[in-house]
Every structure is written in C-alpha cells, then in structure tokens.
Amino acid sequence: MIRTKLLGLGSYVPERVVTNEELAYLDEHHVRQPTVQTETNDEWIQKRTGIRERRYVPNDRSQSTSDLALLASKRALEDADMPASDIDCIIFGTLSPDIHFPGAGVFLQQKLGISGKGCPCFDIRQQCSSFVYGLQMADAFIRTGMYKRILLVGAEIHSHSLDYTTRGRDVMVLFGDGAGAMVLGPMETDDPCAGIMHTSVHADGSGAFDLYLKMFDITHAPYLDYDFSDREVNSARYPQMDGKRVFLNAVRGMVMSTNAALAKTNLTWDDITWFVPHQANLRINEKVAEVAKIPNEKILNTIQFYGNTTAATVPLTIDHWRKAGKVKRGDRILSSVFGSGYTWGAAIFQV
Numbered sequence: 001m002i003r004t005k006l007l008g009l010g011s012y013v014p015e016r017v018v019t020n021e022e023l024a025y026l027d028e029h030h031v032r033q034p035t036v037q038t039e040t041n042d043e044w045i046q047k048r049t050g051i052r053e054r055r056y057v058p059n060d061r062s063q064s065t066s067d068l069a070l071l072a073s074k075r076a077l078e079d080a081d082m083p084a085s086d087i088d089c090i091i092f093g094t095l096s097p098d099i100h101f102p103g104a105g106v107f108l109q110q111k112l113g114i115s116g117k118g119c120p121c122f123d124i125r126q127q128c129s130s131f132v133y134g135l136q137m138a139d140a141f142i143r144t145g146m147y148k149r150i151l152l153v154g155a156e157i158h159s160h161s162l163d164y165t166t167r168g169r170d171v172m173v174l175f176g177d178g179a180g181a182m183v184l185g186p187m188e189t190d191d192p193c194a195g196i197m198h199t200s201v202h203a204d205g206s207g208a209f210d211l212y213l214k215m216f217d218i219t220h221a222p223y224l225d226y227d228f229s230d231r232e233v234n235s236a237r238y239p240q241m242d243g244k245r246v247f248l249n250a251v252r253g254m255v256m257s258t259n260a261a262l263a264k265t266n267l268t269w270d271d272i273t274w275f276v277p278h279q280a281n282l283r284i285n286e287k288v289a290e291v292a293k294i295p296n297e298k299i300l301n302t303i304q305f306y307g308n309t310t311a312a313t314v315p316l317t318i319d320h321w322r323k324a325g326k327v328k329r330g331d332r333i334l335s336s337v338f339g340s341g342y343t344w345g346a347a348i349f350q351v
C-alpha cells in the first residue's frame, strides 16, 4: 500500500522582531515614530491574544512572499536531503501572493531554479486552513501516483497590508510574516497508521464577509478605483473582521474537526504525540483544548513569538518545536485549522 510520508520540513521567519510595545508606535512604513500611532498596549494584546511579538520583513521591497517561501523550501529540501530538481509538484498556500496573478507558486518554482522542468504549481486560497487543504491534495496526489515529490508551502507577508491606526488595531496586532514548507513523497508500507493518516477539510461561504480583504472588487470597473484619502473607502485596503464571530466559529470548527479526526481513525489522545492548532489567538486554542479535552502537555503553540502567519502557522510551529528538541521524527501530530471563508479542517500525520 502506498502512503504519504513527510520527507522534509523547514521554516523561515524574518529577522525583525516587532514587540507589542513597539507596534503602537509604528507608522504604515513600519517606522517607529516618537508618538503613539495606534492606541494599543502590551497588556491588552497579551491578555486577549497571547501574542508577545511578531516578525516583519524589511519595508524596502527586498522580500516578497515567494522569497520567504524560497527560504523555508530550501530548508525543507535540505532536511529531506533532496535537490529542488526532484520536486514534481508545488502547492502554495497564501493570502498575500507577490502580485494578483500569476500565483506565487510559479515565482517560487523559478526562484528554486526548476522552471525548466515544467512541474505544475497549484496556488490555493484557503487562508489559515491552507496547510490542511494542501496536505489533503498532496496526500491524494501521492497515493494515486500522480506526483512523487511534492513541495507544500505556506507563506505570508501581512505587515504590508495592515492598518497602523487605532481603527485597524483589532486586526493589525494579530498578524506577522513567515513561511513553512514540507516535502512529501510516497512510501510502501502495510502500516495503516504510517505517514499521513487522516485529512478532512470543510468550508461554509456564509461566513465569507466575517473576515475578508477586498482590495479590488471584480464587479467594479475599473476594479481599483478607490479614493484612498477617503477613510471609509480606505477600508478596502485592509482586512476587515468581525472578531467575535470568527472566534466562536473557529472554536466550533476546530473542535468538530479534531473530534471527527479521532473518531474516524479510532485513535485517542494516548496515540497522539502533539496537538498543533492553527495560531490565530491563544484563547481560541485554550478553548478548543478545554472543549475537546486535549491534554495540556500535548499542545504546541508559537503565537507568542510569531503572531498569526496564516498559511504558515502549522509547519512553522512544528519546525519551531522540532528545533527546540520537543518534536521528533515519528511523532504523530493532530492539527486543526480554521480560517477566512469560512474554511476549516484537521489532519493526523507523522513527522
């Protein structure tokens, strides 16, 4: 029986650390000003979200999302001990692609130096759920023999699209930049628990406008016709969120998919080494743990250090704790995610 194996893992976060304290003083170019730009503070952010700091790319146009993806991918390939030329498919999850089209996957392919190979690049747009959506695609492709070496990447640059004023503070404080990548391939085994054991993904479009970024509206001609000096119209430029509705639905979706993953595989928490939830808010993850009765010592979070990096959070969190010596090869992970759309899902897989 062919099953999907994780061959390599890597992540990358930019060097610049932005603390909660500094965030209040940043202008839209991420330059620290002498006076407060956004009425927020470390105590509020830590208490309501668990976030202490996040990473930002330099604001000098030197790095785009595919550059972050490249650095994470190189580390994943090195971990797999594999040249980039072995990759025969790229799946790229991001809500902050380099440009509107083409998608970020082809830029990554070119930067990896493998554009001559012509391998397919899939760009997926499931925001914070991209990792589990992409993992399901990769698993199906590999088990059917369609592709043999898949690079699955989640990368985001949020720092360029946030509202650095009090009006945007509920969203602005949450997000950070970063990337995570996995190399996946087939293995022949009779062990039904080996490799990727379970993936399930869902969507409910009725929640689409609870968390969205308009930027352009295809029903408008021309579709970028905003007067950015108008403060109301300016909101098309920044993510808009009904935080409380997203919070409640995130807890519900993550609990449901976590419980369903265990029920479908006949596993219990004794069989799971680590629970790696999407990193949107520490309080969401604490609530999910409480309702789904997840042992506290099995939960891995990194939101304290990186904020919400959307499509990157799960591979970034696993890699962070692997580097710290906690996560080891062969560990079984249950991951559940929830994001804009709404989209959600869960996966059980071995590192």
Ligand code: UT7
Pocket: 039, 040, 041, 044, 045, 048, 049, 128, 169, 170, 171, 173, 211, 242, 243, 244, 246, 247, 250, 279, 280, 281, 284, 308, 338, 339, 340
């Ligand atoms: O991957 C999915 C992505 N997003 C999420 O999962 C986010 C889900 N939602 C959340 O994480 C939370 O709803 C937030 C962290 C966004 C907000 O937390 P909350 O506990 O729901 O706060 P709130 O919106 O009820 O706001 C409470 C107060 C308000 O002031 P008043 O009206 O009580 O005077 C806000 O204006 O906190 C104020 N506030 C802030 N104060 C300081 C909102 N944002 C901030 C801020 N700093 N950054």
